[in-house]
Amino acid sequence: MTELPLTMTAGQPAPLGATFDGEGVNFAVFSEHASRVTLALFSEDGARELADLDLPERTGAIWHGYVAGLRPGQQYGLRVHGLYRPDMGHRFNPHKLLVDPYAKRLTGHLRWHDALMGYEVGAKADDLSIDTRDSAPYMPRSVVVDPAFSWGDDAAPQVPTDQSVIYEAHVKGLTALHPRVTKPGTFLGLAEEPVIEHLLDLGVTAIELLPVQAFLNDRFLVEKGLTNYWGYQTLGFFAPEPRYMANGDIAEFQQMVATLHTAGIEVILDVVYNHTCEGNEMGPTLAFRGIDNASYYRLADNPRHYVNDTGTGNTLNTGHPMVMRMVLDSLRYWVEVMHVDGFRFDLAATLGRRPHGFDRDASLLQAIRQDPVLAKVKLIAEPWDIGPGGYQLGAFPPPFMEWNDKFRDGVRRFWRGDPGRAPDLAERITGSALQFDHSGRPATTSVNFLTAHDGFTLTDVVSYVEKHNEANGEGNRDGHSENFSDNMGVEGPTETASVNTARARRRRNMMATLLVSQGTPMILAGDEIGHSQGGNNNAYCQDNPTAWIDWEAADDAFLAFTRRAIAFRKAHPVLRQRMFLHSRERAIDGLEDIFWRRADGEPMSQQDWEDPELRLIAVEMRTASGTPPYAALETAVFAVFNAGASVRVVVPEAPEGEAWSLHLDSSRPTLAPRSLRSGAFKVAADSVAVLVLEPTA
Structure with missing residues (x-):
């Protein structure tokens, strides 16, 4: 023909x-x-x-x-x-x-x-x-495209990780219901002034986009009248998703990046190089399977079938040199041609798999680490898959950062009041050193989060005990069953003022915990304004108001508190150090830079830590040894996390010429900073209080 x-x-x-x-x-x-x-x-x-x-x-x-x-x-x-x-x-x-x-x-x-x-x-x-x-x-x-674009003086913001605040968002979900966005659901809409104003006002430094590489609408979803909303079924690793382009031009993506860069905001892409959309042997032949099935995929001992470490039916064979080349070419394309600032690797444990299991020195991980183009951008691993030995939190080599689900679960369980959770929270707010303090990795390696696209929103964490995924058409069997959530006595929305007050404080407690913890914080888009998915903790197929952020229903009070907490973090470098903080027995140089105290001001004993009813942690954080001196900015931060009854807390003795000032109190979210008049202060029940040691002048 x-x-x-x-x-x-x-x-x-x-x-x-x-x-x-x-x-x-x-x-x-x-x-x-x-x-x-x-x-x-x-x-x-x-x-x-x-x-x-x-x-x-x-x-x-x-x-x-x-x-x-x-x-x-x-x-x-x-x-x-x-x-x-x-x-x-x-x-x-x-x-x-x-x-x-x-x-x-x-x-x-x-x-x-x-x-x-x-x-x-x-x-x-x-x-x-x-x-x-x-x-x-x-x-x-x-x-066929000519990807040339007039970038002008575009420059990558290159925000240091110790100054980063990441905002995980969906292109459509962020913009679909925004009353001032003229091109909702598109790259161009995401780059419009109202969205950028919100990001800058909030204080985030990077937007991490759910998959924007071209993906498939799964057949079983289409037949149920649903859509692959999240996008974790990649068909083209170089092509932007068509539904997000208003006019079908890849320059729309480039324009979005350029506009965000002008505002000083980085663009990080959630990428899916662990599998493709073609499924198992009963799936369609769309690309890789028909071009060279035996090369592109990891096949089982019976090569008719596929290795399925991803739970999607197939696993990309990134150990093959040409498949590895495709992944590297794709990554470099998005950096060099599309100017993105980093990547979050979905199910990254799969990328490090060899026949015997996960290997931090696997070929693809080594290739990414040595690549001179990729060395300039942020690399974030989701450190697990569903294969044997698939949970690999802390196992990735530098410079990879990692999503830390232990932070998510630890913070939720402490504030829910689970017994014996105080020692775990102590680990989480100091950067999860047990997992990450090795191989010269900085404390910013831990990407701390309360919620992500996969699971409850923050509002739903405090409003539902059970998942409510019936709209997904799977009999409510999908999604995580254990969410470490708490509905405060009522499942779902309520008009009961006391319940809503408790829920609002719980959200403030968790957000404050996130933003005063060592590591790199990540916030789920919509959490800052109280977005709810009605208890759906697996909204992967809900391309509708369930998952779209309802800007008209914004919780302005919580937005103001989140904005204030982010600003507080930025203003106090002690909270975002690259060096891990250590007590004397764990410090390499023998110098303490972190002090754990009881409410009465005495040092915590082993017996105190082992008390399953311990509901209060008080910690004094100072500049870590080896960190550039911040003494001109501040001396120390003292934070109290109280999941119990109200209590009077004794603060550390202030040196001459300095005094403790209360800057953040989740029980009084609008309270202006004030100096303490004595060596103790009252901490409200179920609250976070953060003080700063400042010159009295």
């Missing part, structure tokens, strides 16, 4: 993907086991297949060719020939149009049809059969 007078010449094996050089387009595709690779070219509207051209040259495992006269905007796909032998791990089927793994733009989303399957649906032999229907009518097209 050739309706265009085109000539294919040898071209070059690099770079991979479709590259416009001003006169034509070079195509290069990796496939180690294919016998033939065909380029399918489509009409301007994508409706007609105009030409099928075999890539004429093969250099190693890279097939390549050059077509003069093609321009950006050209729609194309791939058809790859070879063995269809699932029992040998090969699933080539040239009847299936495939997305180029290096495509920089996709035209949209696929339309579900059985022709997308490489096998005959319902056949007796299941996936061992082969389906010969053309899948092109149902597939999105890859698009």
